[in-house]
Amino acid sequence: MNRPQPLAAAIAWLGDGSGHGCWSSPADLAIPLDDRGLLLADGLFETVLVEAGRAWLLAEHLERWQGSAALLGLPPPPGAATVESLLGAATARSGIGTALGSSGALRLNWSRGSSDRGSGDRSSTSRGIDLAGNDEPRFWLQLSAIEPCFAPLRVIVSPTETRSATSLLSRCKSFAYGASIQARRQARAAGADDALLPSSAGGLCCGTTANLLVWHGGSWITPPLSSGCLPGVMRRRALERGLVAEALIGEQDLHGAGAAWLINSLSCRPISHLGAVPLASSGQQPERFWRQLLLADHPCS
Structure with a gap:
């Protein structure tokens, strides 16, 4: 073995x-x-x-x-x-x-x-x-x-923690991860792997450590920076290459979506369930999409 x-x-x-x-x-x-x-x-x-x-x-x-x-x-x-x-x-x-x-x-x-x-x-x-x-x-x-991770995960929407649409800290990868830690605790208590954070301006914002992508109407969308989501490096590359567009995303949009992923520099993980409700899968390969963003040009030394 x-x-x-x-x-x-x-x-x-x-x-x-x-x-x-x-x-x-x-x-x-x-x-x-x-x-x-x-x-x-x-x-x-x-x-x-x-x-x-x-x-x-x-x-x-x-x-x-x-x-x-x-x-x-x-x-x-x-x-x-x-x-x-x-x-x-x-x-x-x-x-x-x-x-x-x-x-x-x-x-x-x-x-x-x-x-x-x-x-x-x-x-x-x-x-x-x-x-x-x-x-x-x-x-x-x-x-x-x-090891970069591409395994499916279950999520909930945090009942208490949000991302501020106006705070300077929402625009930076700061040490202040208290809200994400509490949301992750809530997810684990509910039998899930991660939590989605709502925006203080309404709608969904991101995961605790990753940006949210949703397959909607035949293309990928992600919440705009005005929601308070982190300007993720992989998110930015996907937008610059026309693979993703910005749009407001509500919880109901996930239930009607073709797929939903959480992406960051070390992973791209499809969301299999929102709470107890299974979500659809687009059939696309998250690792292939993730590596496509990495390989769009040469890496820095």
């Missing part, structure tokens, strides 16, 4: 935006307790697919990372040269995402960091949510072995 091979051990790096730092296992690196990313979820991250020693769609991920930092008033995060150098070191040290058929997830983290404690400032700004103006941003990454 063939046994699945164990995944390679993850590797992590912690340092600053200029690329100065140290390597170890994720469990052995420590973030200071006064880091705003830890205390206040005041930071951003990107999750990038690594295969054949390359970070696929890295340019698109870094573009969103940089734009989100500017939107939230964070210092500019590291650019391609720093990330690519660290990725090369990570794959060399771990072997993750280098062998044929192996894949990895590269998570890039950028925190507003810690305030300068040497200033002697003992005001409330050093303890609350106020910005002290002397924060030192912190950068860390982790490369973990993964």
Whole structure:
């Protein structure tokens, strides 16, 4: 009997935006307790697919990372040269995402960091949510072995959690995932795998960690950014290539749809059930669609 091979051990790096730092296992690196990313979820991250020693769609991920930092008033995060150098070191040290058929997830983290404690400032700004103006941003990454997932899943619509149609955070991949965690808990309690989040403006928005695609009238549609859904990298590529169009989507639209998928940089999963109700399947292959988006042009090194 063939046994699945164990995944390679993850590797992590912690340092600053200029690329100065140290390597170890994720469990052995420590973030200071006064880091705003830890205390206040005041930071951003990107999750990038690594295969054949390359970070696929890295340019698109870094573009969103940089734009989100500017939107939230964070210092500019590291650019391609720093990330690519660290990725090369990570794959060399771990072997993750280098062998044929192996894949990895590269998570890039950028925190507003810690305030300068040497200033002697003992005001409330050093303890609350106020910005002290002397924060030192912190950068860390982790490369973990993964297997892209295309298995069907059951979903519910969260009865309590929503995505804000107006919040700046909805336009960024921030550390603040509390609503998604609660919605995922609700899904598991209901015997489902994931939850769909309604938009504060009405209609459905997205899954807890993925964009929503619905096969409707012979083509794929996805909620517009005005719903508060994350501007996903795979979502953007599908729109740019004319494979998907934006449209408002309600819960009733899923029941009448030909298919519904949840897609992100590491997966494309068809929705088999909404609650207890089975949904139709378009007969299209989610992995083929997902890889079509990846292979539309050459990956970034």
